[in-house]
Amino acid sequence: MIKEISKFQIESFFKYVAISSESNPNLPVPSSKGQLELAEVLAEDLKDLGLINIVLNENAIVTALLPANIEGVKSVGFVAHLDTVNASLSPDIKPQIIKYEGKDIVLNEKENIVFRVSENIDINKYMNEDIIFSDGTSVLGADDKAAIATIITTLKYIKDNNVEHGDIHIAFVPDEEGGLRGSRLLDLNVFSPNFAYTIDCCEIGEVVYETFNAGKANIDIEGVTAHPMSAKGVLVNSALIAVDILNSFDRTETPECTEEKEGFIYLTSITGNTRRTNVKLNIRDHDLKLYEEKKKKIKDAIENTIQKNTRAKIEYQIEDVYSNIANFLGEDRTPVDLIYKAMENKGIEAKTLTMRGGTDGSVLSSKGLLTPNYFTGAHNFHSPNEFLPISSFYKSFEVTLEIIKLIAKK
Ligand SMILES: [Zn+2]
Numbered sequence: 001m002i003k004e005i006s007k008f009q010i011e012s013f014f015k016y017v018a019i020s021s022e023s024n025p026n027l028p029v030p031s032s033k034g035q036l037e038l039a040e041v042l043a044e045d046l047k048d049l050g051l052i053n054i055v056l057n058e059n060a061i062v063t064a065l066l067p068a069n070i071e072g073v074k075s076v077g078f079v080a081h082l083d084t085v086n087a088s089l090s091p092d093i094k095p096q097i098i099k100y101e102g103k104d105i106v107l108n109e110k111e112n113i114v115f116r117v118s119e120n121i122d123i124n125k126y127m128n129e130d131i132i133f134s135d136g137t138s139v140l141g142a143d144d145k146a147a148i149a150t151i152i153t154t155l156k157y158i159k160d161n162n163v164e165h166g167d168i169h170i171a172f173v174p175d176e177e178g179g180l181r182g183s184r185l186l187d188l189n190v191f192s193p194n195f196a197y198t199i200d201c202c203e204i205g206e207v208v209y210e211t212f213n214a215g216k217a218n219i220d221i222e223g224v225t226a227h228p229m230s231a232k233g234v235l236v237n238s239a240l241i242a243v244d245i246l247n248s249f250d251r252t253e254t255p256e257c258t259e260e261k262e263g264f265i266y267l268t269s270i271t272g273n274t275r276r277t278n279v280k281l282n283i284r285d286h287d288l289k290l291y292e293e294k295k296k297k298i299k300d301a302i303e304n305t306i307q308k309n310t311r312a313k314i315e316y317q318i319e320d321v322y323s324n325i326a327n328f329l330g331e332d333r334t335p336v337d338l339i340y341k342a343m344e345n346k347g348i349e350a351k352t353l354t355m356r357g358g359t360d361g362s363v364l365s366s367k368g369l370l371t372p373n374y375f376t377g378a379h380n381f382h383s384p385n386e387f388l389p390i391s392s393f394y395k396s397f398e399v400t401l402e403i404i405k406l407i408a409k410k
Contacts (some may be wrong), residue, residue: 013149017283023083025178030060033173075167077196080147081176090138107136117154128261132388142378147199169193183360195335196371202394209372213291214321215283222313248301273371323366342402
C-alpha cells in the first residue's frame with residue numbers, strides 16, 4: 001500500500017510538471033510565462049499550507065516563511081528552481097508511472113519511443129519498482145520539480161502532524177538552467193535563513209558541496225586595417241593577436257583534456273576579422289588558489305600582448321561568476337553534517353560528488369548564504385530518458401523532513 005504522503009508527493013509532482021516552464025537563457029528573467037504561472041500556483045499552495053510573508057516578485061521569485069513553533073533553534077532555507085531545461089524536446093511534459101520489470105520500456109507507442117535498458121543500466125537498481133517517466137517526447141522535469149514537490153510535501157507533513165521546527169524559509173527561483181540567473185536575483189534580505197539547501201540533481205544519496213569556482217573573460221581587440229599591397233608596418237591583424245593570446249595557454253588545460261578535480265580555461269567563442277576580434281573564455285577550478293592563478297594567467301597574457309602591440313586597442317574584463325560552496329565552509333560544518341546525519345538516520349548511503357559545474361547554491365554561497373545540495377532521486381537529467389524512482393523520490397522527502405527535525409532537536 002502506498003503511503004498517503006507519498007501519494008500527495010506524486011500528485012504534487014504531476015501538478016507542477018503539467019505547467020510547462022522551459023527557460024530560455026537569452027531572454028530576461030523570468031524567461032518564460034510558464035515559470036510565472038508556476039510561481040503563482042506555488043504562492044497559492046504556500047498560503048494554503050500556512051506560510052506567511054509570501055512574496056512573488058517581478059522576476060517570478062517566490063519566497064515565504066513558515067514561522068517557528070519552538071524557540072531557540074536555527075532557521076533553515078530550502079531552494080528549488082522553477083524552470084526546466086530547453087533540450088530541444090517538447091516543452092510539454094506528460095508523466096507516466098511504469099513498473100520496471102527488467103525489460104526495455106515503451107515510453108510512447110505512437111511515436112515508437114523506447115527506453116533501452118542497455119543504454120540506461122542504472123535502472124537495474126530499481127527492479128520491480130514503480131518509476132515515473134515522461135512520454136519520451138520531453139524531459140521529465142524532475143529537474144527540478146521533484147524538489148518543488150518534495151518541499152511542498154514536507155510542509156504539508158509538518159502542518160498535518162504538528163512537527164516541531166524552527167523558522168523554515170522557502171525560495172522558488174526561475175532560470176537556473178543556463179546561468180543560475182534566478183538565484184543571482186534572490187534577495188538575501190528577504191530570504192534570510194542561517195543556512196539553506198538546494199534539492200536538485202541526481203540519484204538517491206547524492207550530496208554536493210564542492211562545485212567549481214567559475215569566472216569568465218571577455219576580450220575585445222581592435223586592429224588597424226590596410227590593403228595587403230601596402231600593409232607592411234601598417235596592418236595590425238586583430239585575429240592574429242587573439243591567436244597569440246590563446247597560444248599562451250596550456251592546450252591540455254581545456255574541458256576536453258581534464259576531469260574530476262582538474263580545472264580548465266575554455267574558449268567558448270572567437271569571432272572576428274582583421275579589424276575586430278572578440279574572444280570569450282570560461283575559467284573553472286575547484287581549488288580557489290588555482291582558479292585565481294588561471295585568472296592571473298589570462299590577465300598576464302593579455303597585458304603582455306598589449307605591451308607588444310601598442311598600435312592595437314585591447315580591452316578586457318575578467319569576472320567571477322560563482323564560487324565553490326566549500327570555500328564558505330568554515331569551522332562549523334553543521335549544514336553539511338546535517339545532510340549526512342539525516343541520510344544515515346533514514347538508511348541512505350551517501351555519495352559525495354565533486355561537481356564540474358555550479359548549482360544555485362554556488363551563487364547563494366558566494367553571496368554569503370551557505371547552501372549545499374542533496375538529491376531529488378532522479379536520473380538522466382536533461383534527457384528524454386530522465387526517470388524518477390518513486391522510492392528515491394520519497395527518500396528525498398524523508399531526508400528533508402529529517403533535517404528539519406534534527407535542527408529542532410539542537
Ligand atoms: Zn536542476
